[in-house]
Amino acid sequence: MLIIDSPSTNAYFNIASEEYLLGRFPTEDIFLLYVNAPSIIVGKFQNTLAEINLDYVQEKEIKVVRRMSGGGAVYHDLGNLNFSFHTLLADLDFGDFSQFTQPVLALLNHLGVPAVLEGRNDLLVDGKKFSGNAKLAKNGKMIQHGTILLNSEMEVLGDALKANPLKFIDKATKSNRARVTNLIHYLPEDTTTEQLKNLLTDEIIRNNPIAQRYELTPEDIRGIEKLMAEKYETWDWNFGFSPNYSFQKAIKVPAGFIEMHLDVVHGIIEKAKIFGDFFASKPIEELEGLLIGQKHEVATLEELFSEIDLTEFFGKVTLEEVIEAFK
Structure with missing residues (x-):
């Protein structure tokens, strides 16, 4: 030995x-x-x-x-x-x-x-x-x-x-x-x-x-x-490497209620559905589409959202507030 x-x-x-x-x-x-x-x-x-x-x-x-x-x-x-x-x-x-x-x-x-x-x-x-x-x-x-x-x-x-x-x-x-x-x-x-x-x-x-x-x-x-x-x-x-899973989280921010539903396969978002009582000037389906194929990882999503005007989807929100819905 x-x-x-x-x-x-x-x-x-x-x-x-x-x-x-x-x-x-x-x-x-x-x-x-x-x-x-x-x-x-x-x-x-x-x-x-x-x-x-x-x-x-x-x-x-x-x-x-x-x-x-x-x-x-x-x-x-x-x-x-x-x-x-x-x-x-x-x-x-x-x-x-x-x-x-x-x-x-x-x-x-x-x-x-x-x-x-x-x-x-x-x-x-x-x-x-x-x-x-x-x-x-x-x-x-x-x-x-x-x-x-x-x-x-x-x-x-x-x-x-x-x-x-x-x-x-x-x-x-x-x-x-x-x-x-x-x-x-x-x-x-x-x-x-x-x-x-x-x-x-x-x-x-x-x-x-x-x-x-x-x-x-x-x-x-x-x-x-x-x-x-x-x-x-x-x-x-x-x-x-994590197994497939569904992720659900709801948060309350000044702009309203945001509820996130994700289907994740080996860490990659395959389906995304966002619900809530916020007011959006752009279809929320556009943001859902952008999430597909992204890693379910804070750093990756922060990089994605930094290039997007999130207020067009959720009203008056900050990147930090929206990120909380994915944690």
């Missing part, structure tokens, strides 16, 4: 490294550890916009990254340790999460934390979740990865993942907003993610005496950064 400690706290880099390592080490077992600066990691099959508080995420400059595995959205920050096991799929039971959560539980139980695996893939203490786990199979290998909330900013976690469930109607996987807790309440209050990382690494080595530490080479880093730029930093992967 190779033990790899990521040198980066960039979520784009770390999520890309998981895919890169599948190709770099097609047969070796790997134990990867990383810590991300504030970021939201969404499951492969989720509708990103339905999972996040977009305004808050943009204001706080929180990265949003889609991972390769399914499951729900999670918030990462420097108080959260992430672990990832890579192994040959072989005869392993893909639905069994116990094998690779056991080292985490063994360590925590040894430290006096009454942690348990409960349900399909969650680690709990006193009935509250501190670790969610997910899996994927690709190229004959399996990755099981999970989070460990040590001292994460719970207020930010709650605000960043807060979304209005009435705005989206889709078939994507919705995150389970379980009660969560930090392990810092059960460990010495000065425990750091670095210390927890070292303790977990020692636990892995105890169970795998021939395990070797591996440091990413400059070639590895270039490969990860290439994959990051081509995939994990892109709107197409993080937002456009």
Whole structure:
């Protein structure tokens, strides 16, 4: 087994490294550890916009990254340790999460934390979740990865993942907003993610005496950064990959009531219908037509609307007011 400690706290880099390592080490077992600066990691099959508080995420400059595995959205920050096991799929039971959560539980139980695996893939203490786990199979290998909330900013976690469930109607996987807790309440209050990382690494080595530490080479880093730029930093992967959905939102502005209905396919607006009690000097169907083919993304729509006199469609409105109907 190779033990790899990521040198980066960039979520784009770390999520890309998981895919890169599948190709770099097609047969070796790997134990990867990383810590991300504030970021939201969404499951492969989720509708990103339905999972996040977009305004808050943009204001706080929180990265949003889609991972390769399914499951729900999670918030990462420097108080959260992430672990990832890579192994040959072989005869392993893909639905069994116990094998690779056991080292985490063994360590925590040894430290006096009454942690348990409960349900399909969650680690709990006193009935509250501190670790969610997910899996994927690709190229004959399996990755099981999970989070460990040590001292994460719970207020930010709650605000960043807060979304209005009435705005989206889709078939994507919705995150389970379980009660969560930090392990810092059960460990010495000065425990750091670095210390927890070292303790977990020692636990892995105890169970795998021939395990070797591996440091990413400059070639590895270039490969990860290439994959990051081509995939994990892109709107197409993080937002456009989202399943088809219908978006509905109503807003009240001084010019009147505006109700937006969109059908979105892989992030692109395919149908648009606008209702309201505003007064328009131009047919609203013209604006609906301009929306077709556009990304359902604030920056794209701001660029479109900056070239249009929106008052011709809605009366006395500002670009900022109209944009709210699309968020």
